[in-house]
Amino acid sequence: MTERLTTMLTAEQIALRVRELGAAITRDYAGRNLVVVCVLKGSFVFAADLARAIDLPLRIDFLGVRSYGEGTESSGVVQITQDLSRPIEHDEVLLVEDIVDTGLTIAHLTNLLRTRGPASVKVCALLHKPARSRIDASIDYVGFTIDDRFVVGYGLDFGERFRNLPYVGILEQGG
Ligand code: IMP
Ligand code: MG
Secondary structure (H helix, E strand, O other): OEEEEEEEEOHHHHHHHHHHHHHHHHHHOOOOOEEEEEEEOOOHHHHHHHHHHOOOOEEEEEEEEEOOOOOOOOOOOOEEEEOOOOOOOOOEEEEEEEEEOOOHHHHHHHHHHHOOOOOEEEEEEEEEOHHHOOOOOOOOEEEEEOOOOOEEEOOEOEOOEOOOOOOEEEEEEEO
């Protein structure tokens, strides 16, 4: 089996977009109790860069989620592998996701966090693949809308590999 990796988004393109998202979030959340929730593991790189592009006092927390096995298809089953470290009551929660594909993960997480009495729950996703949407997940901040290709890097994995690539690449497998 051969693997081919081609660049979809360079590190420079991502950095530019992350600064724009950070500026928009800074404007929208000024004067509010912002909690940035990094959805592990895929968004650890994006959340680290995004948090530094937001010029506001904020709290950062982590939510561990598993929605895939080792393959490239969403199972639709979302398992919480690590919960938030603190309550989010009255807080403005911004869920940070690497990619919204079918939308099942983000819909599940949004519903789960809303039961805890936050002031608001919004979503910031680096990537959105609308072609595969199975549920109408509302995404408040989107980095890039992409075609239905399997991508890796900048936190995204294939079987836990490629998360450390500084860019987003399309992974193609041949026979
Ligand atoms: P959803 O529940 O189908 O929206 O899937 C969201 C999760 O699936 C993301 O947080 C990723 O972990 C994973 N995922 C979806 N598409 C890709 C991809 O192209 N590359 C790597 N992971 C992906
Ligand atoms: Mg993943």
